[in-house]
Amino acid sequence: MREIETVRDARAESEAWRRRGLRVGLVPTMGALHAGHLSLVGRSLAECDRTVVSIFVNPLQFGPGEDFERYPRQLDADLAALREAGVDAVYTPSVDAMYPAGATTRVRVAELDEVLEGECRPGHFEGVATVVLKLFEAVRPHRAYFGQKDGQQARLVTRLARDLDTGVDVVVCPTVREPDGLALSSRNVYLRGAERETALCLFRALTAANDRWLAGERDAGVLARAMREVLAAEPLARPDYAEVVDEETFRGPGRLAVLAVRIGGTRLIDNHRLGEPLTAT
Numbered sequence: 001m002r003e004i005e006t007v008r009d010a011r012a013e014s015e016a017w018r019r020r021g022l023r024v025g026l027v028p029t030m031g032a033l034h035a036g037h038l039s040l041v042g043r044s045l046a047e048c049d050r051t052v053v054s055i056f057v058n059p060l061q062f063g064p065g066e067d068f069e070r071y072p073r074q075l076d077a078d079l080a081a082l083r084e085a086g087v088d089a090v091y092t093p094s095v096d097a098m099y100p101a102g103a104t105t106r107v108r109v110a111e112l113d114e115v116l117e118g119e120c121r122p123g124h125f126e127g128v129a130t131v132v133l134k135l136f137e138a139v140r141p142h143r144a145y146f147g148q149k150d151g152q153q154a155r156l157v158t159r160l161a162r163d164l165d166t167g168v169d170v171v172v173c174p175t176v177r178e179p180d181g182l183a184l185s186s187r188n189v190y191l192r193g194a195e196r197e198t199a200l201c202l203f204r205a206l207t208a209a210n211d212r213w214l215a216g217e218r219d220a221g222v223l224a225r226a227m228r229e230v231l232a233a234e235p236l237a238r239p240d241y242a243e244v245v246d247e248e249t250f251r252g253p254g255r256l257a258v259l260a261v262r263i264g265g266t267r268l269i270d271n272h273r274l275g276e277p278l279t280a281t
């Protein structure tokens with residue numbers, strides 16, 4: 001597995017593969033890898049001839065007072081897992097290489113970045129869009145893999161790839177969950193004691209909405225209320241939002257149940273396309 005730190009080396013490697021007619025897959029991550037990340041990696045390995053995983057904790061997508069400094073970093077364990085998986089190259093640019101002094105250009109996906117996650121985390125999606133475009137430019141993949149777990153991000157990146165003629169085919173992969181239903185997330189390590197149990201309220205809220213949908217309910221307001229009732233019963237949980245929105249615009253009404261909940265100092269998000277099977281694993 002090649003370990004690459006510069007744009008120049010990333011591009012040289014990719015161009016060499018492309019000249020040989022090989023298809024290149026990219027899996028962007030912030031590290032602290034878990035089985036959710038590895039499912040994206042597995043999909044890329046299966047569909048592409050070469051797979052590059054980027055690990056970069058992107059300061060631009062964290063707001064003031066968010067968890068950039070304490071975000072879990074475990075590069076050695078991540079590299080071991082990626083080597084074991086059979087990844088061809090890992091791209092780990094430094095913050096200074098990614099954003100040298102004077103680099104003020106930003107990418108914005110309008111409208112989609114104004115609601116839900118975009119509203120709760122001002123500037124977050126601008127940071128995401130900017131880093132993703134830079135990763136696409138460095139690695140020049142044919143395909144890039146994102147998780148449905150971060151549903152609004154996956155939609156935003158799909159639109160960015162199309163709007164800016166990147167030629168990158170964005171593939172969205174299903175959410176991987178713990179056996180009890182909690183969506184895997186690098187931030188789950190923050191959960192302490194009773195918080196881990198409380199965190200199940202996200203899955204229970206999605207399940208409540210899904211059950212209502214399967215019983216024939218189609219009113220987005222009623223479905224959202226079913227989620228909020230579950231969350232309201234949890235004293236440790238403070239919801240930022242729980243809505244049922246359109247999958248393209250992330251505005252209501254629609255059939256995508258989305259929610260963000262704070263549990264202690266940890267902010268968790270999850271979503272589910274109502275009517276589809278919602279299983280723990």
Ligand code: AMP
Pocket residue numbers: 028029030031036037039040145146147148149150173174175176177183184185186
């Ligand atoms: P992150 O390192 O949190 O930025 O995530 C990197 C990629 O992995 C993103 O495309 C995420 O949506 C995806 N991902 C994170 N958690 C999961 C999960 N539980 N299931 C599937 N994909 C995930």
